[in-house]
Amino acid sequence: MPEGHTLYRLAREQQLLFAGRPVHVTSPQGRFGAGAALLDGRVLDEAYSYGKHLFARFGGDSLHVHLGLYGSFTTGTGTPPPAKGALRMRWEADGPAGAGVWTDLRGPTTCEVLSTPEVDHILGRLGPDPLRPRTDGTLAHRRIAGSRTAVGTLLMDQSVLAGIGNVYRAELLFRHRVSPFRPGREIDADLWARMWPDLVALMRSGVRMGRIVTTRPENRSRRSGAARPEDAHYVYRRTGLPCRICGTEIRTQVMVGRNLYWCPVCQAT
Known part of the structure; x- marks a missing residue:
């Protein structure tokens, strides 16, 4: 989608x-x-x-x-x-x-x-859209922090955040070393204060490039120039491949009807 x-x-x-x-x-x-x-x-x-x-x-x-x-x-x-x-x-x-x-x-x-x-x-009915000008991400955090539901589920709920899909969900959580199974109420304000601007930057980058690239240059096989398709993501669609940070095999399971991807070591908590 x-x-x-x-x-x-x-x-x-x-x-x-x-x-x-x-x-x-x-x-x-x-x-x-x-x-x-x-x-x-x-x-x-x-x-x-x-x-x-x-x-x-x-x-x-x-x-x-x-x-x-x-x-x-x-x-x-x-x-x-x-x-x-x-x-x-x-x-x-x-x-x-x-x-x-x-x-x-x-x-x-x-x-x-x-x-x-x-x-x-x-x-x-929709939550904040990170691409809309002057959008306040604190509304999304209030909805996340007030829930016992897993954050991996909440990020796909369009009434919590509008525009987030499977790729941004997986990649945002990995970039901040957050387990997709962590209850929303355990996402504190300081953590969200780092996640929200990162999400805004990632989505704006997606607008500019016309594709989603979430990896940092130092984590790619080729560190100069544009990211190759195989280097664009940390965990999304990388089941069984080694984590770019720790080398552990990336895992997947279905969450909210979509395949969820995560590193069990980097995202242990």
Whole structure:
């Protein structure tokens, strides 16, 4: 499932290409036909993300998209390709440089038109998004510190933190030597004061690079230049491989329906 940095990049791209312009909205597949007809020809005021949700505001109506596990956007310039297969939604507009621009949406969990109160209701259920400007991470800590649930579970709860997925969960906990099984109430304020800015920095880095890199240069096989894919993470998808710090085999088990990765020595407590 795409994590928050991916949705942030998508929203920024759509803002750049479509905002302030009338957008031709269609649903070649037909499943979003009524919503497409409601938005077609209207000017896009703003595209933005919050956590794993993408919103596009057309006056008093907003398009709400959640990609889920299989959803994806494809964007291009010029004439769009023939519409084939399960194409849920297509946007077309005159781009900022005069050339046509388009974006296709396939396979989302959610694609719907909402009123402003309905958007506010969704946002009200979400925890702080580390990518939003001037976000206060103390709200997330209050929810974590008030719970006996394992912190590895809490970090995947979008009502605690918005935009965090399996990769950021595993890597953030490793970077701070925290066991994913530690109860949330044992994450004290001093520890969270180190974890929160680190998470913000990691996610902003993900926005810039378009991928998640959590390793420090000194922990990679090649210490200069960009991190190779095999050097990008400490524990994520490294089951059975040696820990980059202590050499212990990385372990995995299912937590909250997703594979959890951790080092049993570096993250013993």
